[in-house]
Amino acid sequence: MMTFLRSFASLSVVCLAIGYAPPTKADPMAQAWDIDAPSPKIPTKPQSxxxxxxxxxxxxxxxxxxxxxxxxxxxxxxxxxxxxIYGFTGGLAKGMIHTAGRMGVGIADLITLPLATKPMIYPLYIWEDFDVDTNYGDVMRLHEPPRRTQDTTLPPVPQAAPPVPATAPAPESVPPVQYPADTNRKIDAIFNKEMMK
Structure with a gap:
């Protein structure tokens, strides 16, 4: 019995060591999902x-x-x-976590059924996008009514032009500032000293 446990433990360590290399080199943002992007199965038209x-x-x-x-x-x-090897070990562990997550989302949706919230999980159903890893979004985000830009049934309201001043005052000319030659030499010396460093 003890040799079976030791061999199982060593086999598990070897499987994890062999299978750990490919996921570390994968692009983590390859399957990123934008929670606000419309899903193909979620209608974009206004719903009651x-x-x-x-x-x-x-x-x-x-x-x-x-x-x-x-x-x-x-x-x-x-x-x-x-x-x-990593598929059976890591995939099974990952699947158990996502099983708990999907069932938890189902329970949360059932408890908060009277609130019309956005979906918390993508893909919404397991059979949608089977090749995409399950992602979770914001919790309890309410659907916002669509914003109206302008009602097309009413004619546009004319806007008054801004008042134009009769005459604009001419800008006063400012004489250029003249520094003494002594100040220019000091600044040039400091600049040259700093540039030599």
């Missing part, structure tokens, strides 16, 4: 309160039911990014 709540309820139940799929997803993605 009921539509937002319905979408939130569906995503919360889907994340609770399919959260366990993060484990095979991360094993596959990590294996494709590095090697099979």
């Amino acid at each position: 309160y009921g539509e937002r709540i319905g979408e939130k309820a569906v995503s919360s139940f889907a994340n609770l039911a399919t959260g366990w799929l993060e484990m095979p997803k991360n094993v596959i993605n990590t294996t494709n990014q590095s090697n099979i």
Whole structure:
């Protein structure tokens, strides 16, 4: 029994050492996600309160039911990014963490169902963008109503021109400042001394 534990521990250390090199050389911003960018599955047209709540309820139940799929997803993605040994060890660990995260987001969405908040997780459903690592955004960000620039049904209001002064006063001419030659020589000596250093 003791030899099995020792061999398992040494095998784990070797697997982590072999598999650790490829992820350290990967670009960390390669899969960065902009939380404010519209998702292809999230409609960009204005939604009613009921539509937002319905979408939130569906995503919360889907994340609770399919959260366990993060484990095979991360094993596959990590294996494709590095090697099979690190894919099974690191990918499984990463998948367990994302499983807890996805199910936690599902619970949080279910508890705060009456609030029409933006999605906290990307991809919203596990089957969307299967090759992209799961990312988490801001928590409890409310949907803001779209800002209106100008109502096109009303004619534009004419704006008055700014008043023009009758005559502008002419600027006074300022005589140039004349320094004595003695001051110029001192400044030149200091400059030359500093430049020689």
